[in-house]
Amino acid sequence: MSGRKRTLLKVIILGDSGVGKTSLMNQYVNKKFSNQYKATIGADFLTKEVQVDDRLVTMQLWDTAGQERFQSLGVAFYRGADCCVLVYDVNVNKTFDNLDNWREEFLIQASPSDPENFPFVVLGNKVDVDGGNSRVVSEKKAKAWSASKGNIPYFETSAKEDYNVDAAFQIIAKNALKNETEEEIYLPDTIDVNAQRPQKSSGCEC
Amino acid sequence: MNEHSITATEEQEKWLADAQNVVKQQSFYMRKALDSSNLREALKYSAQMLVELRTSKLSPQKYYELYMQTFDELRHLEAFFQEESKRGRSNADLYELVQHAGNILPRLYLLITVGSVYIRSKEAPAKDILKDLVEMSRGVQHPIRGLFLRSYLSQISKDKLPDTGSDYEGEGGTIHDAVEFVLQNFTEMNKLWVRMQHQGSAKDKADREKREKERSELRDLVGKNLLVLSQLEGVDLELYKSTVLPRVLEQVVNCKDEIAQGYLMDCIIQVFPDEYHLQTLETLLAACPQLQPKVDIKSTMAGLMERLANYAAANSQVLSVFAEVEAFEKLSTAVATVVEAQVDMPLVSAVSLHVALLNFVLRCHADRLDYVDSVLGSCVKMLAGQGKIREAKSVKAIVALLSEPLAQYGDVVTVLQLGHYGQLMATLEFETNKVMAVLVIQSIxxxxxxxxxxxxxxxxxxxxxxxxxxxxxxxxxxxxxxxxxxxxxxxxxxxxxxxxxxxxxxxxxxxxxxxxxxxxxxxxxxxxxxxxxxxxxxxxxxxxxxxxxxxxxxxxxxxxxxxxxxxxxxxxxxxxxxxxxxxxxxxxxxxxxxxxxxxxxxxxxxxxxxxxxxxADSKAQVTALQLMTGTLQRTVVFGTENRDTLTHKATGYSAKLLKKPDQCRAVYNCSHLFWQDQEKGTRDGERVLLCLKRALRIANAAQQQANATRGSGGPVTLFVEILNKYLYHFDKGNQQVTTTVLQGLLELISTEVNSESAVQDPATEAFYASTLKHISFQKQKGGEAGDRYEAIKVQ
Missing domain, CATH: 1.25.40.660 (Vacuolar protein sorting-associated protein 35, helical subcomplex Vps35-C)
Known part of the structure; x- marks a missing residue:
C-alpha cells in the first residue's frame, strides 16, 4: 500500500437525544459551550488534530442525531469507525438504559472485524447539574456496566464546566489509534482499469 | 410482491457493490498518483471515481453509502491540494485546472474540494468562492445527485464560512454573506427535493409511495442547512428575526409541498434555540395556517409547545419572558386560527392541538386557571354544533383535556372553577361521559x-x-x-x-x-x-x-x-x-x-x-316489627294517648304474624314497650306481664300445633326464651313478675324437657343450662339480688 501514513481516526458519538453529544464535541474542539438546546440533524463531523504519544493524528468526530426522525439517511457513516463513544446523561435513567441499544446497534451496523475488542468509551455527562444532586445513575452502576461490556473505559464529564472532556477524548484518541488495523489492501484485478469499466447508465449528462 | 421486493433489494446491493468496486479501483490509482505527486493522473482517476456518483439506480440510502466512500477518498485529494498549495501552487490555478474534467458532476465535486483549500488559503475572499460554488452547483438538476452534491458543499464549507468571529470574517465577508450562502443552498436544495414529487406518475400508487419514501430518506440533507444556520455565531436574535426566519419561512410556505412543510417546520422548531422561538412566536405561528391542508400541523405546533414547556420547566426565571411576549395568548390564537383555516383538519388533530396547548399551560402557568379555562372554552367553541363526539381518537383527546386538570390539581374544587369544564364534558357521549364522571368522583x-x-x-x-x-x-x-x-x-x-x-x-x-x-x-x-x-x-x-x-x-x-x-x-x-x-x-x-x-x-x-x-313478606314483617318495637321502646316523647295507640298497633301486629314462633317472639319483645329505662319512661308492670303471658300462650299453641302436625313438640326454645324475658323484668324490679310465676315457668320447662315427645336440641339445652346457672349464681351472690332469688328453687 502507499507509504502515506494513515493518520485519520474516525470516531462516532452516540447516545439519546439531549445527553450533550454536540456540546461535548463543541467543548472539545471549539472550547465553546451553550446552554441552548439545538437538535442535531443527520450526522456531521468536526476534525481535531491531536497528539497521541508522539504521533500527530487527525480525529474526525462524528456527531449524530439522537432523535431517530432526524436520521433519515441511515447510518452508513458508522462504517470504518475506529472508536465509538457512548454518551448518557447521569440525571436521566432512560439515557443510561439505552446505552445497550446504542452499542448493539453500532456493532450491527458498523460490523467491525473484531466486535469483541472494538474500542468503546462511555461518558456520563452533565455531572454538574444541580451540584450533582439530581443525578440518578451512580458512578458505581455505570462503571459496573462498562466493565461488564469488555472493560470499556468510563468517564464522568461535564461539557458545561469542561470537566474531564480533554482527558476523555485523549483516551478516545489513544484507543482509536490502537484499533488501527491493517487497512484492507486493495489490488486491482487488472492493470488496464479502463477495460474493466462497467457500462455507464444512460442517465442525463449532469 | 414480496419476492419482487427481495429482488429489488438484492439488485440494489449488487449495483452498490459494483459502484463501490469501481470507486476502490479508481481511488487506488488516484492515491498512487498522489503518492507520486502526479496531479494530472490524480485528477483523472478521481474524476473517474466520482463518475460513479452519476448513477440513477441507487436508492437514497445506498447512494449515501457510495457518497460516504467517495467522501473519504476525497479527503486524501484535499490533503494533497493542501500540500500543493503549501508548496506554492496557486489555488486559483488549481481551481481552473479541475474544471477540465469532462463530466459536470465529477467536475463540481473536484471544484468544491479545491474550493475548500482555496478558501482556507485566503488567496481569495471566502464569500466570492462560496458564491461561485453555490452558483455553479445549479448545473446539477437531478434531485438526488444535486442534493448530495450540495450537501457536500455544505459539509465542506461549514467551518469556512465568514461567520462572526471566524478566521474568514473581514476580507472573506461578513455574517450576511455566510447567511446568504447557506440560505441560497438551502433554497436550491429544497427546490430539488420538492421537484422529486412531480416526477413520475401522481396516480400510480406504488410509484408515488416509492417516491415519497425516497424523499423522506433525503430530507435530512435539506434540513441540515437549517442546522448550519443555527450554529452560526453571527446569527443572533436580531439577525434571526430580521432575515433568517422570514427567509426560511418564505421558502417553506411558498414551496407548497406538504412533505417539505411538515418536516422543515419541525426542523426550525428543533434546531433553533427556545429564546429565539419565544421572541419570534408571532412570525413562526403566522406561517402555520398558510401551510398545505394535509400538513400535520398539529404535531408541529405540539412540538413547539412541548419544547417551550420543557424550557420553562428547566428555567423558571424565563417565565417572566413568557408573560412578556404573551406566549400563551399567541399560541392560543394560533391554535384557533389554524383550526379555522384548515377546514379539512381531522377533528382529532384539532382537539389534540388543544391538548398540547393545555399541557403547555399546565406546565408553564399552572396557577392561571383562566388560561386553562380558556383552552377548554376554545375547544368547546370548536366542537359546537358537532353533537356528541363519538370518534374514538377524538373522544380520547377530549378525555385527556378533562383528565389533565384533575390530575394536575388533584382537587375537584379547583376544577369546578373552570366554567367550560362541564360544557366540554357534555360533548362526550353517554358511556365516556360516565367514565369521566366516575373519574371525577374517584378523584374527590x-x-x-x-x-x-x-x-x-x-x-x-x-x-x-x-x-x-x-x-x-x-x-x-x-x-x-x-x-x-x-x-x-x-x-x-x-x-x-x-x-x-x-x-x-x-x-x-x-x-x-x-x-x-x-x-x-x-x-x-x-x-x-x-x-x-x-x-x-x-x-x-x-x-x-x-x-x-x-x-x-x-x-x-x-x-x-x-x-x-x-x-x-x-x-x-x-x-x-x-x-x-x-x-x-x-x-x-x-x-x-x-x-x-x-x-x-x-x-x-x-x-x-x-x-x-x-x-307483605312474612320474614320482612318479622324484621320490621323488631325494628318498630326497638324504636318505640327507645322513644319517650309521647304522651299516654299517642303512646297507647302506637304500642297497641305494635302488639296487635305482633300477635298477627303468620308463624306461631314469630308471633311468640314478637309478642314477648313487645313487653319492652311497657317498661322503659329512661327517666320519663313508662313502667307498666301489668302490661308487661300480659305480653309475657300472651307469649307463653302462643308458645303453648305452637307446641300443640307441632305435636298435631309432626308428632313431636319441638324443642322448648321458646319457653326458655320467655323465661329469660321474665328474668329480665324480674331483675328490673317489675313487681308483677313474682318468684311464684318464675317457679311455675321453671317447672313447666323442666316437665317439657323431660317429656318423651321432647326433641333434643343441644343449643336449647345449653341455653337452658346457662339460664339455670344464672339463677343459681344470683342466689349465691347474696345481698339484694340474692334475697330476691332466694325463693326460686332450681333442680
Missing part, C-alpha cells in the same frame, strides 16, 4: 376533598349528570349492566358524605340541592342516593339540636324533618317499602330526641302505613 374520594359550597356542589352535579339522571343520550336504565350501575350509584352515594359545610344553613342548602338533583334520577337511582341523604340530614338535625336558638328564617330541625318526610316518602313511592320503613323509624327516633312529638308520631304513622300496605 381519593384526595379526601370536601366540597362545602352550594354553588360548587351544583356545578359538580352538573358534571355528574350522566350518573345522576337519564340523559337524552342514555340507554334506558334497565338496559345497563346492573353491576356497573350499582357500583356507579354507590359512588354517587359516597360522594354525598364529602359535601359538608360547618354552617348548618349552607349544609341544608347543599342537601336540598342534592335532593333536587337526585330527584331527577328515577326510582332505580333513588334507592342508592336517598338513604345517604337521609343520614346526612339526620346528622344536620343533631347539629341543629346542639346549636340551640336560631335566627329568624334560619334552618330548624322542623324544617329538616319536613325535608326528611318528603325524601323518605319519595323512597316509599319508588316503591322501596322496607328501606323507607327503616328510614321513617330513624326519623321518628330523631324527632323524639328533639322532643317533637307530633313529628315523631307522624313518622311512626307512616311506618305503620307502609307496614300495613306494602310489607
Amino acid at each position: 374520594l381519593k384526595n379526601g376533598t370536601r366540597i362545602g359550597d352550594c354553588a360548587r356542589v351544583e356545578a359538580l352535579f352538573q358534571l355528574l349528570q350522566e350518573l345522576i339522571r337519564d340523559g337524552e343520550d342514555a340507554p334506558p336504565v334497565d338496559q345497563l349492566d346492573q353491576e356497573d350501575f350499582a357500583e356507579e350509584q354507590n359512588l354517587v352515594a359516597r360522594l354525598l358524605h364529602v359535601l359538608v359545610n360547618d354552617d348548618p344553613e349552607e349544609q341544608f342548602k347543599i342537601l336540598s340541592a342534592a335532593r333536587k338533583q337526585f330527584g331527577l334520577g328515577g326510582p332505580r337511582r333513588l334507592v342508592f342516593t336517598l338513604p345517604p341523604l337521609v343520614v346526612e340530614s339526620l346528622k344536620l338535625v343533631r347539629r341543629l339540636q346542639a346549636r340551640g336558638e336560631v335566627e329568624e328564617g334560619g334552618v330548624t330541625p322542623k324544617k329538616v324533618f319536613q325535608f326528611l318526610h318528603q325524601t323518605v316518602e319519595a323512597l316509599a313511592n319508588v316503591p322501596a317499602p322496607e328501606l323507607a320503613f327503616r328510614l321513617y323509624l330513624l326519623c321518628a327516633e330523631a324527632a323524639s330526641d328533639c322532643d317533637l312529638e307530633p313529628i315523631a308520631y307522624e313518622f311512626f304513622t307512616q311506618a305503620f302505613i307502609l307496614y300495613e300496605e306494602d310489607i
Whole structure:
C-alpha cells in the first residue's frame, strides 16, 4: 500500500437525544459551550488534530442525531469507525438504559472485524447539574456496566464546566489509534482499469 | 410482491457493490498518483471515481453509502491540494485546472474540494468562492445527485464560512454573506427535493409511495442547512428575526409541498434555540395556517409547545419572558386560527392541538386557571354544533383535556372553577361521559376533598349528570349492566358524605340541592342516593339540636324533618317499602330526641302505613316489627294517648304474624314497650306481664300445633326464651313478675324437657343450662339480688 501514513481516526458519538453529544464535541474542539438546546440533524463531523504519544493524528468526530426522525439517511457513516463513544446523561435513567441499544446497534451496523475488542468509551455527562444532586445513575452502576461490556473505559464529564472532556477524548484518541488495523489492501484485478469499466447508465449528462 | 421486493433489494446491493468496486479501483490509482505527486493522473482517476456518483439506480440510502466512500477518498485529494498549495501552487490555478474534467458532476465535486483549500488559503475572499460554488452547483438538476452534491458543499464549507468571529470574517465577508450562502443552498436544495414529487406518475400508487419514501430518506440533507444556520455565531436574535426566519419561512410556505412543510417546520422548531422561538412566536405561528391542508400541523405546533414547556420547566426565571411576549395568548390564537383555516383538519388533530396547548399551560402557568379555562372554552367553541363526539381518537383527546386538570390539581374544587369544564364534558357521549364522571368522583374520594359550597356542589352535579339522571343520550336504565350501575350509584352515594359545610344553613342548602338533583334520577337511582341523604340530614338535625336558638328564617330541625318526610316518602313511592320503613323509624327516633312529638308520631304513622300496605313478606314483617318495637321502646316523647295507640298497633301486629314462633317472639319483645329505662319512661308492670303471658300462650299453641302436625313438640326454645324475658323484668324490679310465676315457668320447662315427645336440641339445652346457672349464681351472690332469688328453687 502507499507509504502515506494513515493518520485519520474516525470516531462516532452516540447516545439519546439531549445527553450533550454536540456540546461535548463543541467543548472539545471549539472550547465553546451553550446552554441552548439545538437538535442535531443527520450526522456531521468536526476534525481535531491531536497528539497521541508522539504521533500527530487527525480525529474526525462524528456527531449524530439522537432523535431517530432526524436520521433519515441511515447510518452508513458508522462504517470504518475506529472508536465509538457512548454518551448518557447521569440525571436521566432512560439515557443510561439505552446505552445497550446504542452499542448493539453500532456493532450491527458498523460490523467491525473484531466486535469483541472494538474500542468503546462511555461518558456520563452533565455531572454538574444541580451540584450533582439530581443525578440518578451512580458512578458505581455505570462503571459496573462498562466493565461488564469488555472493560470499556468510563468517564464522568461535564461539557458545561469542561470537566474531564480533554482527558476523555485523549483516551478516545489513544484507543482509536490502537484499533488501527491493517487497512484492507486493495489490488486491482487488472492493470488496464479502463477495460474493466462497467457500462455507464444512460442517465442525463449532469 | 414480496419476492419482487427481495429482488429489488438484492439488485440494489449488487449495483452498490459494483459502484463501490469501481470507486476502490479508481481511488487506488488516484492515491498512487498522489503518492507520486502526479496531479494530472490524480485528477483523472478521481474524476473517474466520482463518475460513479452519476448513477440513477441507487436508492437514497445506498447512494449515501457510495457518497460516504467517495467522501473519504476525497479527503486524501484535499490533503494533497493542501500540500500543493503549501508548496506554492496557486489555488486559483488549481481551481481552473479541475474544471477540465469532462463530466459536470465529477467536475463540481473536484471544484468544491479545491474550493475548500482555496478558501482556507485566503488567496481569495471566502464569500466570492462560496458564491461561485453555490452558483455553479445549479448545473446539477437531478434531485438526488444535486442534493448530495450540495450537501457536500455544505459539509465542506461549514467551518469556512465568514461567520462572526471566524478566521474568514473581514476580507472573506461578513455574517450576511455566510447567511446568504447557506440560505441560497438551502433554497436550491429544497427546490430539488420538492421537484422529486412531480416526477413520475401522481396516480400510480406504488410509484408515488416509492417516491415519497425516497424523499423522506433525503430530507435530512435539506434540513441540515437549517442546522448550519443555527450554529452560526453571527446569527443572533436580531439577525434571526430580521432575515433568517422570514427567509426560511418564505421558502417553506411558498414551496407548497406538504412533505417539505411538515418536516422543515419541525426542523426550525428543533434546531433553533427556545429564546429565539419565544421572541419570534408571532412570525413562526403566522406561517402555520398558510401551510398545505394535509400538513400535520398539529404535531408541529405540539412540538413547539412541548419544547417551550420543557424550557420553562428547566428555567423558571424565563417565565417572566413568557408573560412578556404573551406566549400563551399567541399560541392560543394560533391554535384557533389554524383550526379555522384548515377546514379539512381531522377533528382529532384539532382537539389534540388543544391538548398540547393545555399541557403547555399546565406546565408553564399552572396557577392561571383562566388560561386553562380558556383552552377548554376554545375547544368547546370548536366542537359546537358537532353533537356528541363519538370518534374514538377524538373522544380520547377530549378525555385527556378533562383528565389533565384533575390530575394536575388533584382537587375537584379547583376544577369546578373552570366554567367550560362541564360544557366540554357534555360533548362526550353517554358511556365516556360516565367514565369521566366516575373519574371525577374517584378523584374527590381519593384526595379526601370536601366540597362545602352550594354553588360548587351544583356545578359538580352538573358534571355528574350522566350518573345522576337519564340523559337524552342514555340507554334506558334497565338496559345497563346492573353491576356497573350499582357500583356507579354507590359512588354517587359516597360522594354525598364529602359535601359538608360547618354552617348548618349552607349544609341544608347543599342537601336540598342534592335532593333536587337526585330527584331527577328515577326510582332505580333513588334507592342508592336517598338513604345517604337521609343520614346526612339526620346528622344536620343533631347539629341543629346542639346549636340551640336560631335566627329568624334560619334552618330548624322542623324544617329538616319536613325535608326528611318528603325524601323518605319519595323512597316509599319508588316503591322501596322496607328501606323507607327503616328510614321513617330513624326519623321518628330523631324527632323524639328533639322532643317533637307530633313529628315523631307522624313518622311512626307512616311506618305503620307502609307496614300495613306494602310489607307483605312474612320474614320482612318479622324484621320490621323488631325494628318498630326497638324504636318505640327507645322513644319517650309521647304522651299516654299517642303512646297507647302506637304500642297497641305494635302488639296487635305482633300477635298477627303468620308463624306461631314469630308471633311468640314478637309478642314477648313487645313487653319492652311497657317498661322503659329512661327517666320519663313508662313502667307498666301489668302490661308487661300480659305480653309475657300472651307469649307463653302462643308458645303453648305452637307446641300443640307441632305435636298435631309432626308428632313431636319441638324443642322448648321458646319457653326458655320467655323465661329469660321474665328474668329480665324480674331483675328490673317489675313487681308483677313474682318468684311464684318464675317457679311455675321453671317447672313447666323442666316437665317439657323431660317429656318423651321432647326433641333434643343441644343449643336449647345449653341455653337452658346457662339460664339455670344464672339463677343459681344470683342466689349465691347474696345481698339484694340474692334475697330476691332466694325463693326460686332450681333442680
